[in-house]
Amino acid sequence: MTDETRTETMTVIRLFLVDDHSLFRAGVRLAVEDEEDIEIAGEAATEEEAIRALVHERVPSDVVLMDLRLAAGGSGTAVLAALSEAALRAPDQPGRVPPRVLMMSVSEDDDSIVAALRAGAHGYLLKGAPKDELVRAVHTVARCGAVFSPAVAARMSRYFSAVHELPGRLAFPQLTEREREVLDLMARGHSNRRIARQLVLSEKTVRNHVSHVFAKLQVTTRTAAVVRARDAGLGR
Template structure:
């Protein structure tokens, strides 16, 4: 069966090169392109059947190659919208991010948005083709350096309880939250971390704001549920 691919990237020359690489491979067919997030959603979402490049609904798109950074929206935002629009009648396409960035935060954000893989734009042609076919078949695909870093990232999550639950907290704020979960007062936290009480109060305020809680009890409950405070 032919795998139908849709390209989303704001660089015409890059899209042209990817299209040529894909269409030179048997079993892959590029059925459309978009240069922005809005254009991709206009074409791909089932609620907008009037898109000028909308593929035939009897032959839906299988894989979307998504740039992580678009001029109007992030690739993660577009991915979330496509995944959220899926239904039994309209299975959403599988998203493979194709990005210049190797930043851990960009990779994790892409996965949380619903992407099935992450390939760097410097990847060899054969690596990209394998990734497209793997994702089309329901698997996950990552460039080797991304896969290695993901392994390190999740290993660190196991070593550091709470990090995956509170990715927005800094290392220091996570330490403060852990001590709040243990029932420590600001004064005791200051002694434990060799900080001034004023600095601790500032960290506590930041933690409350990021966790959207108003007091220590609520923060402690959230922290303990994530494995902190033990």
């Protein structure tokens, strides 16, 4: 097959970049410039720019390479949620296939990874991944696969094998580790004073954690929080 014929039959992956660092976007462009089957479909530096381009303007894209955290308090998960919502609003448009999202971040903490997966990401790489790893990831996600950098895969393996020790972890990824501990003890029927003694904290600190739990779970009473916690398997 000649080069001309191969180019005509090749399926080109349209890659859209979302990152608030122009140097990072330039690095990705440089990494894929020699790949004949990858082209840059567009770029965005903020959550608002990304949603405008991908949801409202519908820039044709196959894969979105997106930073988990964006400038001005923006987040890649918010962009992903907007893409998912737009797809649900348009079930009568079968030709409109939402792009698949590959998250990148400097963070490899469990909460960040789980938050990205729960939002619908199809992969998670750490920034600084080698060029070959990045290119392979883009190809894999474009082919409807899922991909994780080796470090992230190792963390996820440890995470899921330990989930039975704290059942509510998957249900409440928005909570910090300490907030989950407090919620678990609340679900066991412990008072703030008893929780403070058990965790070696002041009662004021426990009250602050309880307030944060209420806000993140969008409940207004202790009873409602306990019901949600027990439904998720906490308090056993």
